[in-house]
Amino acid sequence: MKIAFIIKNYDIAEPLGIMYISSLLKTKGYSTALFIASDKNWLNCLKNYSPDIVAYSAISGSHAEYLKINDQVKAEIETFSIFGGPHTTFFPETVYQENVDAICIGEGGYAMLELADSIEQGSDISGINNLWVKKDGTVIKNPVRPLVEDLNELPFPDRDLVYRKDNYLRDNKIKRFISNRGCPFTCTYCFNRAYKKIYKGNKIIRWRNVKNVIEEIREVKNRYPLEIVRFIDDIFILPPKKWLEEFKNLYKQEINLPFVCNLQVRLVTDEKIRLIKEAGCMSVYMAIESGNDRIRNELLERNMTKEEIVNAFDLVHKYNIPIGAENILGLPEGSFETDMETLQLNIKCKVDNAISTVFQPYPKTKLGEYTIEKGYFNGNFDLLSESYFIGSQLNCFSNKDQKKIENLHKFFGFTVNHPSFLPLIKILINMPPNKLFRLFHRLWDSYCKKRKIFNIKFTIKDYLSALLRVLRY
Numbered sequence: 001m002k003i004a005f006i007i008k009n010y011d012i013a014e015p016l017g018i019m020y021i022s023s024l025l026k027t028k029g030y031s032t033a034l035f036i037a038s039d040k041n042w043l044n045c046l047k048n049y050s051p052d053i054v055a056y057s058a059i060s061g062s063h064a065e066y067l068k069i070n071d072q073v074k075a076e077i078e079t080f081s082i083f084g085g086p087h088t089t090f091f092p093e094t095v096y097q098e099n100v101d102a103i104c105i106g107e108g109g110y111a112m113l114e115l116a117d118s119i120e121q122g123s124d125i126s127g128i129n130n131l132w133v134k135k136d137g138t139v140i141k142n143p144v145r146p147l148v149e150d151l152n153e154l155p156f157p158d159r160d161l162v163y164r165k166d167n168y169l170r171d172n173k174i175k176r177f178i179s180n181r182g183c184p185f186t187c188t189y190c191f192n193r194a195y196k197k198i199y200k201g202n203k204i205i206r207w208r209n210v211k212n213v214i215e216e217i218r219e220v221k222n223r224y225p226l227e228i229v230r231f232i233d234d235i236f237i238l239p240p241k242k243w244l245e246e247f248k249n250l251y252k253q254e255i256n257l258p259f260v261c262n263l264q265v266r267l268v269t270d271e272k273i274r275l276i277k278e279a280g281c282m283s284v285y286m287a288i289e290s291g292n293d294r295i296r297n298e299l300l301e302r303n304m305t306k307e308e309i310v311n312a313f314d315l316v317h318k319y320n321i322p323i324g325a326e327n328i329l330g331l332p333e334g335s336f337e338t339d340m341e342t343l344q345l346n347i348k349c350k351v352d353n354a355i356s357t358v359f360q361p362y363p364k365t366k367l368g369e370y371t372i373e374k375g376y377f378n379g380n381f382d383l384l385s386e387s388y389f390i391g392s393q394l395n396c397f398s399n400k401d402q403k404k405i406e407n408l409h410k411f412f413g414f415t416v417n418h419p420s421f422l423p424l425i426k427i428l429i430n431m432p433p434n435k436l437f438r439l440f441h442r443l444w445d446s447y448c449k450k451r452k453i454f455n456i457k458f459t460i461k462d463y464l465s466a467l468l469r470v471l472r473y
C-alpha cells in the first residue's frame, strides 16, 4: 500500500498535519512519499511511484489549485483521491467535485489509517468515520470519530517525509513542534469555534506530557540542524502552571535552546511569563486583531479591553521578551479609520514585529457566515485569496478605502516600528497598490522576523535563501 501526499509548492514551514498522518501510516508498514507539484517532472515521478491513494491537505483559498492538480493526477493515474485539512473540514461539499473520491473532516490520522487498511484488504470504505465518500453515484456522509484523547499515543511527525525532499526545511535552524491542541476561546473569525461544533461533547483541549514533547525535540536535535524551537500551538501557556513548571525544568536540562511560542492576552499572568522566560522563551506572538473596541469585542468576540491588551504586552516586555502581534485589516463593518486605530494600538503596545492580514470570510466561521448574510460577500469560496496577505473579497468598502487598506497592509509593520514615518506613509497609501509596495512589505517583514523575533545570526546565503523562499511563497 503506497500513499502519496501532494503539496502544490515549497512552503516556508513544515506541513505538520500530513507529517503526523504519514507517521501513523508507517506504523502499519505502509509506504508514504511526498510530491511537490511545482517540481519539474513531478507527475512522472508520481506515476513511477504508482500510489494507491493520493492525499491533499488544503486551506480555503488554495483548494481550487489542489482540485486542478488532482484533475491532472487522475488523468494520468488510476488511484484513489482524498482531500483533508481545514477546507474540507468546514466545506465538505468539496466531495461533489469531479475526480474527488472522498474528503476527510477533522483529525484525519486514524481515518486515513482505516482507509488504507480497507483498500489494502479490498473491503468496503463507505462507512469510515470522518469521511464523506462517493459510492454508486451518491455520497455517504459519516460522522466524525472522537478526537484523539491522549496525544502521547501518537507517533512523532514523520520529518523524513519532508526533509528528504526539501533541503531548505531540513537545514533550517528553526523547526516547528506542537505541544497541545485546542483553544477555549470562541473568536468569530477562527476555525476553532466551528471545530467545537463539529466535536461537541469531545474534550477539545489536550496537551502532551512534558516528557513526550522533550523526547521529540531531542530526537530532532540529534538528527537535524536545530537552533530555535518554534511551538505553533494556538496558545502555548494553555496547560496549568504545574505543566509549565515541569516543562521549564526539563526543557532547560535536556534541550536548552531558545524557543518561540504563541500567547493569548487573556491568559497572560506574571507567573506564566516568568516560567516561560526561565525555560528559554526568546520571543512570542500575541494577537491584537483590531484596535477598535466595537469591532474587536462585538464582531470578533475577543472580549478584551484596550487596557488589558496594553497591560499584557507591558508584562511580557517587562521580561525582555520581544513580541510579534497579529492583526486583521479590512474587517466587515470596519473602515480605513478603524484600521488606523489598530495601527495606533500596535504602536502603543510597542509591538516588535507587527503582522497584518486582510480579512478572508472562511466557510462555517461565524464571521464568514455573517458577511454572507449581510451581503458583504457572495459566498463563493472559490474567490478567496490563496494568501490572506493579498486583498479583500468584501464589497462593503469604497474603491478608495479598499486601495488604502491594501496599501496600509504593506506599510503596517514598518510604521509600527517607525511611527515617525506616519505622515509620509499617509501620503503613500493614497497611491495605487503596486509591486514595489508588496516587495517592501515582504522584505521588511522577513527582516523583522529574523532580527527581532528569532534574533538568529544568518549568513548572506541563509538570508538569500530565506528571502527567495518568502518571495516564492
Ligand code: SF4
Pocket: 183, 184, 185, 186, 187, 190, 191, 192, 193, 234, 264
Ligand atoms: S484565541 Fe486564537 S486560536 Fe483561540 S479562538 Fe481566538 S483566534 Fe482562534
